[in-house]
Amino acid sequence: MTLPLTPGALDREIIETKAQSMGLALNFPEQFAFLEARGPLHLQAAPGSGKTTLVALKLALVADGWSSDRQGICVLSHTNTATQEIASRLTGRARRLEHYPHFVGTIQSFVHAFLALPALRSRNIVVRAVDDQAFAAQARRLLDLGQFRKLKAYLGRRTDGLKMVTEATYVFDPTEQELQIKVSNLNRGTASYKQLIALKKSLSWRGVFRYADMYAIARRHLHQHPRLAAGLHTRFPFVLIDEMQDTDEEQRRLLEAVFGHGTVMQCVGDVNQRILGGDGAETDAGAFPDKEAMELPVSLRFGAGPARVASRLAVHRRQKIRGHGPESALAIITFTKDSIARVVPAFDELVRQTIPPGAIAAHPPKVLGARESPGTSQLFPRAVGCYLPQLEDGAAVEVSQLLHAYRTARTTLLLTGKTGSAVTILWGAIRALAWQLQAPTTAPTLLDNLPPFPQLDRRPGTLGHRLRMLLARALHNDYDTPTAWGDFVRGLRDLLQEAAGTTVWMEEATRTRWLVYTPLPKTIEEPRSTMLTTTVASAKGETHCATLVLECTTKNGRSHDLGALLPVITGESAASELTATARHAAMTTFVAATRARYLLALAVHEDRAKPHLDPLARDGWSVVSL
Numbered sequence: 001m002t003l004p005l006t007p008g009a010l011d012r013e014i015i016e017t018k019a020q021s022m023g024l025a026l027n028f029p030e031q032f033a034f035l036e037a038r039g040p041l042h043l044q045a046a047p048g049s050g051k052t053t054l055v056a057l058k059l060a061l062v063a064d065g066w067s068s069d070r071q072g073i074c075v076l077s078h079t080n081t082a083t084q085e086i087a088s089r090l091t092g093r094a095r096r097l098e099h100y101p102h103f104v105g106t107i108q109s110f111v112h113a114f115l116a117l118p119a120l121r122s123r124n125i126v127v128r129a130v131d132d133q134a135f136a137a138q139a140r141r142l143l144d145l146g147q148f149r150k151l152k153a154y155l156g157r158r159t160d161g162l163k164m165v166t167e168a169t170y171v172f173d174p175t176e177q178e179l180q181i182k183v184s185n186l187n188r189g190t191a192s193y194k195q196l197i198a199l200k201k202s203l204s205w206r207g208v209f210r211y212a213d214m215y216a217i218a219r220r221h222l223h224q225h226p227r228l229a230a231g232l233h234t235r236f237p238f239v240l241i242d243e244m245q246d247t248d249e250e251q252r253r254l255l256e257a258v259f260g261h262g263t264v265m266q267c268v269g270d271v272n273q274r275i276l277g278g279d280g281a282e283t284d285a286g287a288f289p290d291k292e293a294m295e296l297p298v299s300l301r302f303g304a305g306p307a308r309v310a311s312r313l314a315v316h317r318r319q320k321i322r323g324h325g326p327e328s329a330l331a332i333i334t335f336t337k338d339s340i341a342r343v344v345p346a347f348d349e350l351v352r353q354t355i356p357p358g359a360i361a362a363h364p365p366k367v368l369g370a371r372e373s374p375g376t377s378q379l380f381p382r383a384v385g386c387y388l389p390q391l392e393d394g395a396a397v398e399v400s401q402l403l404h405a406y407r408t409a410r411t412t413l414l415l416t417g418k419t420g421s422a423v424t425i426l427w428g429a430i431r432a433l434a435w436q437l438q439a440p441t442t443a444p445t446l447l448d449n450l451p452p453f454p455q456l457d458r459r460p461g462t463l464g465h466r467l468r469m470l471l472a473r474a475l476h477n478d479y480d481t482p483t484a485w486g487d488f489v490r491g492l493r494d495l496l497q498e499a500a501g502t503t504v505w506m507e508e509a510t511r512t513r514w515l516v517y518t519p520l521p522k523t524i525e526e527p528r529s530t531m532l533t534t535t536v537a538s539a540k541g542e543t544h545c546a547t548l549v550l551e552c553t554t555k556n557g558r559s560h561d562l563g564a565l566l567p568v569i570t571g572e573s574a575a576s577e578l579t580a581t582a583r584h585a586a587m588t589t590f591v592a593a594t595r596a597r598y599l600l601a602l603a604v605h606e607d608r609a610k611p612h613l614d615p616l617a618r619d620g621w622s623v624v625s626l
Contacts, residue, residue, distance in 0.1 A: 003038060003238055003264060009065025010036050018061055022091070024053060030296045034268075035061065042244070042293035043268045046321045047310065047594035048301025048543070052082075055242055055268055056089035062238065063094040072101030074236035076110055078246045080454075082541070086242065101235065107251055108211060114232060115218035115258075120207075128207035133432045135203065135210045136166035142199050151195035168200050170216035174223055179216055215250045222257055233263040244269035244288040245316075252287065271316040273594075275537060275587045289317065297321050299594070301543060303328040305620050306593060306600050312568050313590040315575050315583050329354060329599045330621040332613075333548075334606040337380060339626035343387050343603045344533075346624055347548040355545050355598050363597060365546040367533040370554075370561055370588045377557030384533055387550055387603070400516045403485065405429030406474065412532070413475050422475050427453040434496055450499055467495055485517040536592045546599035549592045551608075554581050561585035563608030570615040 008014060015035050019026050026032060034043050035058055045051040062073060075097065077083045087104055090097060097104050105113075112130065120127055129135070143152055143165055155161030164186075170179040181200060186193050203209070209217075222228055239259050241247070244267040247255070259265055267288055297319055299307055307323030309330070314321075331350060335343050344367055351365050369384035381387065405426055413422035431450050450467075457464025470491055473479075479488050536549075551562040564582045567573040575586055593600055606625065609616075613623055 003062075004066060004068035004071055005038070005062065006065040006067055010038060010061055012036070014064075015057075015061060018064070019057055022057060022060065022089075024057055028296070028298050030294065030298070033294055034058065034296070037266065037294075038264070040264055041266050042289040043266070043296060044289040044293045044317060044319065045268060045270050045296040046299045046319060047270060047273065047591075048299035048325060049296045050300050051268060051270075051296070052085055052242070053089065054296075055240065056086055056094075058266075059086070059090060059097060059240065060092075060094040063090075063097055066096075068101075070101055071237055072103060072235060073097055074102070074110070074239040075104040075242070076107050076239065077242040078106060079243075080106060082243055103236065107241075107247070107255070108214065111214050111218045111254065115221050115228070116214040119217050119221035125205060126207045127209070130209045130211060130214060131431075132167075132210050133428075135208050137432065138203055138206070138208050139165045139168065139199065142202060148195050148199055151192050151199065154192040165196065165199065167210070168196060169210050170200070170213045172216040172219040172223070179220060212250065215254055219254055219257070222254075229258050230262075232258050233261065237263055239263055239265045241265065241267045242269065245271045245274040247288065272310075272314045272319065272587070273540060273591050274316060275540075275584075275591055295319065299323050299325060301325045301594070301597055302600070305330045306596060308571075308619070309569055309600065310590060310594050312571055313565070313575060313586045313593065315578075315586045315590070326597055328596065330619075331599065331601040331624060332609060332616055332621050333601060333603045333624045333626065334609045334613075335603060335626045336606055340381060340387055342626045343550070344548070346626060347546075347601055347603075350599065350601065350624070351546045359545045359598060363543050363545040364532065365548070365599075366539060366542070366544045366595070367548045367550060368536045368539055368592045368595070369533070369550040369552045370536050370585065370592075371552035372535050375553070375557050377553045379553050379557065379560065381551060381560075381605070382553050382557075384535070384550060384552065386552075388533065400518065402429055402433055402489075402515060403518060406488075407480065410475055410478075410480070419472075419475070423453055423471055426471055426475065430492065434499070450496075463495065463498060470495065480520065482517050482519075489515050536588050539595055540591055542595055543597060544595045545597055546601065547592060547596035548601045548603060549589060551602070551604045554585050556581060560605070560608060561589065562602055562604045565589055566604065566609065566612040566616070569602075570612055570619055572612070572615055 012032065015032065016026065026035075031054060034041070034054060043051075045054075059073070059075060066073065075083075075086065077086065083104060083106055087098065096102065103110065103113075117127060140162070142148065143155075143162075151165075155164060158164070164183055168181050168183075171182045173180055180188065181193075181196060183193065183196065186196070204213075236259070241255070246269070255265075269288055271289055299310075299321055302325040303323040305323070305328045307321045311319065311321045333343055333346055347365075347367065351360065355365075367384075367387075369387075371383040372385075374382040374385060405428070409422040409425040412425060413419060434450055456468055458468070459465055470488070474488050477484075479485055549562065551560050553559065554561050554564075559581065561582075562585075564578070565586055568575050568578065568586065575583070578586060617623060
């Protein structure tokens with residue numbers, strides 16, 4: 001495919017001049033290899049390699065040299081945050097990528113705009129919500145209607161019964177006229193399956209879908225109108241996909257169907273940071289990265305120590321990562337059941353002793369664990385809460401879902417200063433509440449007026465602006481008292497009723513689940529640490545001055561993660577020798593261990609750590625025994 005690029009657009013001299021104007025340093029041949037490439041490619045980039053900056057530079061170069069006003073550049077990623085980060089780095093002529101004929105957005109938004117939404121409009125369906133929470137809430141409500149009596153009775157005999165309804169997702173089968181639902185142990189000819197399909201279709205005609213539904217709808221639309229793909233790859237002769245490792249099989253098949261022929265696709269990512277699904281086995285042919293993939297094995301985030309750890313934990317694809325960041329310390333904190341509460345304070349003290357205050361302010365430290373919920377495992381420690389007794393003690397107190405979201409959001413704001421992250425948590429809970437408060441027989445119009453937070457109206461006096469003000473006041477002030485919480489709930493109820501245009505229906509069970517105020521347990525009135533604790537999955541893409549990784553149970557709850565990985569971390573054994581469960585733990589630990597710039601610490605029970613302390617010390621780890 002010949003791109004509409006001026007001949008010298010990707011010449012070395014042009015690249016160096018553009019990089020200098022953007023304040024970027026190009027010190028490695030792998031960077032130039034990617035920037036100069038005009039054809040299809042995969043780039044496997046190590047954590048902290050400056051991948052996003054490199055992508056922005058490549059887009060700036062291509063935008064500067066683009067010579068067509070009818071064909072465009074398509075830039076895709078997986079999250080709005082990642083897309084916005086790329087867009088924020090585009091300056092000057094590169095800002096043209098935000099307008100026709102170009103497209104910058106998520107894979108989901110691309111599928112919506114060019115395939116799924118046109119398909120639904122052709123069937124006179126008005127889309128009101130594409131949201132898993134919204135779908136689940138409406139599906140639960142519809143299930144209570146008499147017309148689904150047989151389905152409800154069948155589901156009541158299954159342990160996963162309710163999940164079958166709330167997660168019912170369309171699948172496309174080219175041999176079938178209509179979209180189907182993939183359900184285990186439920187034949188399509190049964191009365192229960194027919195009622196499940198009827199419930200799903202009822203929500204579809206109301207315009208309520210799950211995110212994954214849109215891919216099935218898009219694939220059927222492409223199958224029925226094969227010329228669409230030709231039109232799209234003519235419109236977009238150049239496609240750049242960021243964070244390609246997070247593309248699932250359904251998304252990959254759809255992208256190949258649209259762009260597989262006649263389009264230059266350049267895919268960038270780090271397969272070793274793919275932690276959603278899989279056990280670390282080899283990827284299928286055609287998946288990311290391919291056998292001819294370019295590599296960018298240099299990390300500018302951390303030094304040689306974390307680079308050794310990351311290289312040894314790389315499960316999906318072996319990669320020798322070179323650390324060109326600041327000198328990084330390694331520490332292991334060992335504990336017993338009696339001393340586990342001192343683990344996080346000990347890390348706090350390490351941070352204060354070893355890291356300059358300016359670095360702490362720039363990239364606050366974090367405590368990460370692979371498991372947030374204790375589950376039913378009898379092992380110890382089980383999850384993050386085991387290290388924070390105040391959380392473990394408070395878990396027995398039944399707190400309304402909205403109040404829990406408020407406390408989580410306010411803690412996020414106080415510890416990180418990130419208003420956007422805090423608002424997203426609280427607003428997501430409010431939108432879910434809005435769906436649960438609707439009567440099942442009414443058309444779901446509420447979310448038309450309650451869009452994602454960035455889309456709320458900012459004009460003074462509008463409903464969107466008043467909602468923004470309500471949330472801002474709640475998060476920047478302490479509403480965690482019975483009186484203040486009551487005022488907040490009443491204000492929220494009034495605005496929801498205005499959005500709905502009717503009185504918000506509320507049964508007592510819903511009111512209790514969402515709105516009742518429960519005081520904080522005394523054990524957590526005085527937090528023991530200022531460290532922000534979160535899960536590994538939610539920390540993807542972040543940079544911390546220091547990271548503490550907590551030992552938790554594995555996904556099956558029958559063993560511990562870090563203890564099993566210590567021989568790999570020390571270099572005594574290879575990741576290829578791990579069991580499937582341990583490989584999954586290695587994938588998660590890889591992500592956690594590559595967040596820190598100055599200090600990487602692990603917390604491991606002394607019984608599992610003791611046999612490996614000498615090899616750890618020889619490899620540069622300091623040992624803190626509690």
